Amino acid sequence: MNYLADVGALARKDLLLELRSRDTLPAMLLFVVSTLVVFNFSLPAETGDLAAYGLLWVAIVFTAILGLTRAFAAEREQRVLDGLVLAPCDRSAIWLGKGIAVVAFLVLAEVVALPAFGLFFEPVTWELVAAVALADVGLAAVGTLLAAMAAASRARELLLPLLFLPLVIPIVVGGVGASIADDPGRYLGFLGLYDLIFAILSWASFEYVVTE
Amino acid sequence: MTSAEKYVTAAYLVVLAVVLAYVVIYAFKLSRLEREVAELAELARRRKEAPEPRPEREEVAR
Amino acid sequence: MSTSLRNSRAAALAAAAAGLLLLGIALAFYWVPDAPLEGFRQRIFYIHVPIALTSYACFFWAAWKALRLLWTREQRYDLESYTAVHMGVIFGVLTLVTGSIWARTSWGVWWSWGERQLVLFLVLFLFYAAYFMLRYSVEPGPRRANMSAVYALFGVVLIPVSFLAIRLAEGLIHPVVFDRDVGENLSGSQIVTFAVCFLGTLALAGALYLNELTGKRLDARLAELKEALS
Numbered sequence: 074m075n076y077l078a079d080v081g082a083l084a085r086k087d088l089l090l091e092l093r094s095r096d097t098l099p100a101m102l103l104f105v106v107s108t109l110v111v112f113n114f115s116l117p118a119e120t121g122d123l124a125a126y127g128l129l130w131v132a133i134v135f136t137a138i139l140g141l142t143r144a145f146a147a148e149r150e151q152r153v154l155d156g157l158v159l160a161p162c163d164r165s166a167i168w169l170g171k172g173i174a175v176v177a178f179l180v181l182a183e184v185v186a187l188p189a190f191g192l193f194f195e196p197v198t199w200e201l202v203a204a205v206a207l208a209d210v211g212l213a214a215v216g217t218l219l220a221a222m223a224a225a226s227r228a229r230e231l232l233l234p235l236l237f238l239p240l241v242i243p244i245v246v247g248g249v250g251a252s253i254a255d256d257p258g259r260y261l262g263f264l265g266l267y268d269l270i271f272a273i274l275s276w277a278s279f280e281y282v283v284t285e
Numbered sequence: 286m287t288s289a290e291k292y293v294t295a296a297y298l299v300v301l302a303v304v305l306a307y308v309v310i311y312a313f314k315l316s317r318l319e320r321e322v323a324e325l326a327e328l329a330r331r332r333k334e335a336p337e338p339r340p341e342r343e344e345v346a347r
Numbered sequence: 348m349s350t351s352l353r354n355s356r357a358a359a360l361a362a363a364a365a366g367l368l369l370l371g372i373a374l375a376f377y378w379v380p381d382a383p384l385e386g387f388r389q390r391i392f393y394i395h396v397p398i399a400l401t402s403y404a405c406f407f408w409a410a411w412k413a414l415r416l417l418w419t420r421e422q423r424y425d426l427e428s429y430t431a432v433h434m435g436v437i438f439g440v441l442t443l444v445t446g447s448i449w450a451r452t453s454w455g456v457w458w459s460w461g462e463r464q465l466v467l468f469l470v471l472f473l474f475y476a477a478y479f480m481l482r483y484s485v486e487p488g489p490r491r492a493n494m495s496a497v498y499a500l501f502g503v504v505l506i507p508v509s510f511l512a513i514r515l516a517e518g519l520i521h522p523v524v525f526d527r528d529v530g531e532n533l534s535g536s537q538i539v540t541f542a543v544c545f546l547g548t549l550a551l552a553g554a555l556y557l558n559e560l561t562g563k564r565l566d567a568r569l570a571e572l573k574e575a576l577s
Contacts (some may be wrong), residue, residue: 243508296394
């Protein structure tokens, strides 16, 4: 299965690069923990306990933006991308490989963020973990595609958040809902639906984003 | 006019205002286009009156 | 398609829009009776909802043109999609403004997170505003056309997904306090008035769209000519 081999190679390349350079992941970890600390100071005393869950999701979204900005950013990355696009492989493999790497980064960041959240604010429930896992897929699917678009523009760090935030509002709703509602199943189902729709859409349209 | 009537009328007027603003902006755009066409007509006329010099390569080759 | 043919269509649509809207507004103010619950203020419905639906129509039209671009690679669809998005945003802003006025007169507040249509349009406005940022920061060409097309398609998929999200959010974020007697059992005269206004706004959007498209194409042709002559 040549396609899966391409995907695996691409994902492995990103993960190895990160392992060696260690610039993106530490920044994401530090960012998410700092954000949580800022939240402590930004929530007034009488705010209900549930507000913290909402803020956690904000932190996750912005940490994702941080990680995605780096996804297609590096100088060498651009040339590599151009080379990959010229290669006869299916371009969507680039999306899938990079998307898998982004999910890995997000998961690693959350491995630190969720315990920190549990320590500082509210207990971490299984619904929260499931929601975070589903959200990671959606964030990575949409984010990888948008990051490729932003990478082709003049103002990529500015453009990515603008493109990203409106599209991930449903993820925030699903995530917060799964965290605090009485019937989290509905929200988890919604997250799954979002993931399915946008993953297919991103997978199918990535080719057009990187070629003429 | 009752308060409700004022708001309802305001809503319809806002729509009218936006459409009219669009027309005004469009008028400016059209006058700019007209100006550019005039410039291009001038350029074309000048081209026609002063033809390009013949390429020298022809005479050298002979 | 030649410019002159498109212009006669635009003129016809504009005439239709003028006639329909004049008739529709007259009906909305003079003919239709007051709504039983809301009273006079319900008449904003006849301009607010048609504009909202027209905005959706523009976004779907843009997505259709985007699909055609990606399918056939003919660059003319890029301008058509772009213009349609522009129309959608203009009508979207109008939806937000008229909706806000309606909220103010109904409930005394200029904004309500419980008003699903308003929130949806806010999200869509943010999304399509970013569309313009995308276009402005990428070099013109087939790549930008492709990216804009993909983004326009995402937008149209976002519409139902966002709507679902907003409905799901109602339970847990902001209580739905307010309610309207709109949409349920419209009387005959209300339906007629609505239909006339709706067709009128569609015709208006169509006329503006064709005009703007002609303008953009002229721009492009002039740029070509300038290039060729200098």
